[in-house]
Amino acid sequence: MELQLALDLVNIPEGIELVKKVEKYVDIVEIGTPVVINEGLRAVKEIKEAFPSLNVLADLKIMDAAAYEVMKASEAGADIITILGTAEDMSIKGAVEEAKKQGKRILVDMIAVKDLQTRAKEVDMFGVDYICVHTGYDLQAIGKNSFEDLQTIKQVVKNAKTAVAGGIKLETLPEVIKAQPDLVIVGGGITGQADIEGVAAQMQKMIKQG
Numbered sequence: 600m601e602l603q604l605a606l607d608l609v610n611i612p613e614g615i616e617l618v619k620k621v622e623k624y625v626d627i628v629e630i631g632t633p634v635v636i637n638e639g640l641r642a643v644k645e646i647k648e649a650f651p652s653l654n655v656l657a658d659l660k661i662m663d664a665a666a667y668e669v670m671k672a673s674e675a676g677a678d679i680i681t682i683l684g685t686a687e688d689m690s691i692k693g694a695v696e697e698a699k700k701q702g703k704r705i706l707v708d709m710i711a712v713k714d715l716q717t718r719a720k721e722v723d724m725f726g727v728d729y730i731c732v733h734t735g736y737d738l739q740a741i742g743k744n745s746f747e748d749l750q751t752i753k754q755v756v757k758n759a760k761t762a763v764a765g766g767i768k769l770e771t772l773p774e775v776i777k778a779q780p781d782l783v784i785v786g787g788g789i790t791g792q793a794d795i796e797g798v799a800a801q802m803q804k805m806i807k808q809g
């Protein structure tokens with residue numbers, strides 16, 4: 600099981616300062632969608648240059664023109680690129696093909712997928728690297744989480760790794776770990792805490808203990 604730090608509400612210098620504090624506790628650093636919107640793929644490039652040994656995920660949430668966008672994110676230095684599970688099959692297949700060409704990985708974000716079991720089974724046949732259940736900020740605001748969804752995809756996904764994101768905190772991490780995802784994605788549960796380093800260290804310890 601791996602830990603991914605999501606950087607969402609920061610600019611590039613703030614992101615670099617945050618990663619410096621927790622780099623020894625995380626496996627992947629996510630350049631979140633809001634950061635890409637504010638700073639562009641330059642954020643991916645600068646974080647990868649600052650931390651070459653960390654895997655960098657570009658959370659582009661691709662919906663169309665997938666091969667082109669995967670190529671641009673790869674050129675910027677991303678190791679993993681996200682596409683939406685609601686995208687067309689041919690877009691997801693195109694993303695996978697381009698990622699393989701570039702030696703990169705694809706994470707499919709299942710945010711807003713209605714029939715999770717069916718779509719997870721389909722997407723799992725396309726050669727993607729990760730399938731991620733995700734409760735976005737808007738549904739988090741009305742008290743939703745993805746813990747049950749994680750169990751749903753764990754039952755049907757046979758090829759890809761499974762991941763979970765959306766409002767995970769230190770207190771809810773044990774419930775997530777119980778479902779044994781391959782990747783746990785945490786944003787505000789680390790970046791919004793007073794003791795950022797302490798929380799990241801504790802999360803890594805819990806994840807390593809499985």
Ligand SMILES: O=C([C@H](O)CO)[C@H](O)[C@H](O)COP(=O)(O)O
Binds near residue numbers: 658735736766787788
């Ligand atoms: O993908 C995300 C969200 O849609 C904003 O782009 C977040 O990175 C993801 O939800 C993890 O962040 P937290 O919910 O704060 O843990």
